[in-house]
Amino acid sequence: MNARTRIVVLLVAVLVLGGVAVGSVLRAADQAQRKDQQQTTGPQVTAGRVALAGAASARQPRLVFRSTLWGPHRDELVSVPASAPAGPRTASGLRCLRFFTAAGTGSCLRAVPGALAGHYEAVVLDARLRARRHVPLVGSPTRTRVSPSGRMVAWTVFVSGESYTGLNFSTRTSILDTRTGTFQSNLESYRVVKDGQPYRSPDINFWGVTFADDGHFYATMATRGTAYLVRGDIARRTVTTLRGNVECPSLSPDGTRLAFKKRVPGLPADAPWRLYVLDLPSMREHPLAERRSADDQAVWLDDHTVAYALPGDFETDAWSVPSDGTGHPHRLMPAAQAPSEVR
Template sequence: MTLRSRVLILVSALAVLAGVAAASVLHASARADRRDQARPGGPRITSGRLALTGGGLRVVFRNMAWGPHRDELVSVPAADPSGPRTASGVKCLRFHAASGTGVCLRAVHGPVQDTYRAVILDARLRERAHYDVPGVPSRARVSPSGRFAAWTAFVGGDSYAGTAFSTRAAIVDTRTGRLTPSLEAYRIVKDGRPYRAADVNFWGVTFAADDRTFYATMATRGSTYLVRGDLRARTLTTLHANVECPSLSPDGTRIAYKKRVQGAPEDAPWHLYVLELRTGRETALAEPRSVDDQLVWRDARTLVYALPGDYGADLYTVPADGTGTAHRLTGAALSPAYVD
């Protein structure tokens, strides 16, 4: 047998072994995926069509369960949040939607490091536009009309719990494409006076129904504030201290948020509250655990939020008036949006 024949036989054998190894890995991965989805209490997930309008009231969220649909947007009926999930094939790290418009914050995997992108989606989850995000995605919101979308990213540090972090909050007009890359471009009015500081950070935008007013968190000199923004005047005005990740109620009268409380651990410092905008009255909610999330109003009476779970995050609900108790809504889920 010639040397050339031996080399060809060796190469062929190595190719066969590589193919067998790859098939074994894929088979084991598929078995693991099926096993994860078949765990007691685990969600049942099937591929299908997903739209942000029509089909009755549903919840769309990021699926956190391990398997072939990990990180995809999935949909379930609002009346059966733990029921079978329909997976869209669209992957997001953070998501929100309203009136047939969605915003999807996703990773773009590169050869050296990941970058991030905000993608504006239409009602059928098709990309309408995309924008670079300067850091790790954190929060996302769409205005009730669907005209405006906002997102927040960490550009330094990776947690709201401490003080060594920096954020960038952006707003885009989905109709015109006009982007405000950072709310730091807005004029700030603090305690009735113009305010400027190098350490200002903003995050957690939430929109009113008038396509002009929004609210957000401003941090400066070790304190946080609820600010009211004006999209036309490009101003931000402080309203209330110690407010983080605000979420405006459907009727525009209340803000749900997380508040730092004295005596809490440094890595779990928050309690959930609701603020009445007209009176400034705060109501503590019946969730005893620290929550690091921007809440979503399911309706005028109920709030939804994420807490750590076996797959990364689970969704919980709590009454917005301070009564009752918190309840687990569904597991392996993050970034919910209620669509109809």
């Protein structure tokens, strides 16, 4: 075989291999597109109007949450009647990775549309899901809450790390006053009172804010390998420790109890938590009937029911359990995360 023939053979081989590679890429892209366009299983989802307050929600209480079903409406905020949570869903067209709402104000933590991967923002929404304010985030979204009046919004991002399983990660928690525009970018600027004494440490992290009112909140503070429940005063910019081994607190609608996740000795390192409820007046706690490890900040559907996320076929399913420790866990709906009731 002379040099010219070898060059021709080489060129043919390159063209064939290139064609195979292009074909493989096109087939993979087509399969991915079909997967995105087709909802495999689960409740029916159709586009429609979703509101966080107003006449539509006043007629019948509804749940609004992030849907994780595969298909064109994945990650969109959807709503269902509170009386039929596993039924057909109305999709809003707005995508959020984390979401919470109260009194007609919504907090949506999302990837910045059209930006490169890894760019996130917090969007404050009005009752019609219109953006009122955009705030760039310095990490990946993990928690968000709105005060009962709808005025105050808080969120937490991972600055480093991506799991709460260990305590070797870094978070940043921010609070925004939607009425005045005052923005507290990092709770680590707060003065800490621990065991009755001023406390400082370079390893402090905060996450999981839950509001008592527009001036006070509960949250988790971690330092030197221990997670503490703290109560915060926004005007004074102080937090005070209340007790240890409390993570991701969630205040009941009547303001008397906190649902939280607790690390229980003897459980696997990758599934260390059990759900508990703490009675604030007596500071007594009791476990809930859910015995699986739930890495979530629970939500209260009412004064007697706690909802939370567990892994499912489509990322997470929403489960519920009585808050008094009785009963059994119940799968509220598939492919759902952090349902909020709107009236």
